[in-house]
Amino acid sequence: MSLPKKAILGILTDNLLNRGSVLPLSDRTAIQWSDGLDIPRGGETVLYTGHMYQIMPYLGTMANRMKAMENSWITKFMNLGRFVNRFINVSRFMAFPGKNEKQTYNNILRAIALLLRKGGVKYGYLYEDELYSGALIYDQGVDMALANHARRVRRVFEDHGVRKVITVDPHTTNMLRHVYPEILEDFDLEVQSYLEVLADADLENAEKSNGEVMIHDSCVYARYEGVIEQPRYLLRRAGFTVKSPELSGALTHCCGGPIESLFPSRAHEIAAKRMEQLRTMGDPIAAMCPICLVNLKQAGKNNDEVGDIAEFLARALLEVPGPKERVTA
Amino acid sequence: MTTVNTVFIESIDPRFDAAACMNCGVCTALCPLEIIPLPRMLFREVMLGLEDKIIENEDTIYSCLLCKMCEANCPAGVPIAENIRLLRNYINSALYGLGR
Numbered sequence: 001m002s003l004p005k006k007a008i009l010g011i012l013t014d015n016l017l018n019r020g021s022v023l024p025l026s027d028r029t030a031i032q033w034s035d036g037l038d039i040p041r042g043g044e045t046v047l048y049t050g051h052m053y054q055i056m057p058y059l060g061t062m063a064n065r066m067k068a069m070e071n072s073w074i075t076k077f078m079n080l081g082r083f084v085n086r087f088i089n090v091s092r093f094m095a096f097p098g099k100n101e102k103q104t105y106n107n108i109l110r111a112i113a114l115l116l117r118k119g120g121v122k123y124g125y126l127y128e129d130e131l132y133s134g135a136l137i138y139d140q141g142v143d144m145a146l147a148n149h150a151r152r153v154r155r156v157f158e159d160h161g162v163r164k165v166i167t168v169d170p171h172t173t174n175m176l177r178h179v180y181p182e183i184l185e186d187f188d189l190e191v192q193s194y195l196e197v198l199a200d201a202d203l204e205n206a207e208k209s210n211g212e213v214m215i216h217d218s219c220v221y222a223r224y225e226g227v228i229e230q231p232r233y234l235l236r237r238a239g240f241t242v243k244s245p246e247l248s249g250a251l252t253h254c255c256g257g258p259i260e261s262l263f264p265s266r267a268h269e270i271a272a273k274r275m276e277q278l279r280t281m282g283d284p285i286a287a288m289c290p291i292c293l294v295n296l297k298q299a300g301k302n303n304d305e306v307g308d309i310a311e312f313l314a315r316a317l318l319e320v321p322g323p324k325e326r327v328t329a
Numbered sequence: 330m331t332t333v334n335t336v337f338i339e340s341i342d343p344r345f346d347a348a349a350c351m352n353c354g355v356c357t358a359l360c361p362l363e364i365i366p367l368p369r370m371l372f373r374e375v376m377l378g379l380e381d382k383i384i385e386n387e388d389t390i391y392s393c394l395l396c397k398m399c400e401a402n403c404p405a406g407v408p409i410a411e412n413i414r415l416l417r418n419y420i421n422s423a424l425y426g427l428g429r
Binding site for chain 2: 002005006009010013138139140141142143144145219223224250251253254256258259262263266270273
């Protein structure tokens, strides 16, 4: 028995419309990563997290719970769950990620912010005013809810006078660069991924070789946004020898993540298949999307087999700990 | 027995576009999920007005990864991922009451 799609999509949609995100986070959780970085509030150019990295520890934990629920009698009560969710945020009781896991994802955002700073890029941050982009709801085809939410996001940009957005993940990049302009009139912000910004920035090359790394291209970066060369260029400048699996670049293989919320077992099968392709050379694996990262990590033999590209770059260029030697923030 | 709903296509968002699909099967061969009806047969069923078949394949439609492996290799340039998304949009509206 598969999970009840109607109830799950209903909960996700209700959350987006009533609480601003499919998986609502407290303001504190959303902005904690920026503690001590002194990023200016607002400005014409902003670093926009879209809450993706912050959501991942919760989404990963929740997906495991949902996987356990597949084929369970509990699924019969999910419609009731949707009803209750209108009054109480049910997702808050379904995911309790550990402190270390939250810190891992927060440290990735910190690494991105510091890399941009090192490259001389000036940017602000919207802090608690920042909103999730609605990517999951768009993918699931709930267009009415997405249009309502997109108008709220646009208002935030307008209120802060934002002209350029630097994104940190492929899904938010695609939403703001290609989807929003289709559904909102006159949405003409300049949108670039931090990987694109860094590739054009004034970053110094690493002084030493940092070994080999196997790259996992994100489907959305590679096939929706054409971001293929920039991550390789940055890794090479950071002293890594970049390896690509047979299915890479424009032919990259999905991590399974996009169906995690409705078909968690199937998603994990796809992730395991992808991990087999990636680990053939035995090198550390660099992902560049938080959804890929959480899925591949779950399919990995240990938590350090896969890291985010920002962690690799930060370790080489900022001399901060990389995926195998993280510190607490 | 299969019922043909001659106005079914009108209930799908007009951006749905599979007219160029020649049913060559590249999409099916490349699909990481290895699900047989995805996506060429689904599109044929939409164009033939086989609404029941689309509803029967609800799980298949939502299990598509939207990864565009098929679309990037489609010789006819069919917007496969967007078509799947629009089929979800139809089911959300017609079956789930999630509106458009």
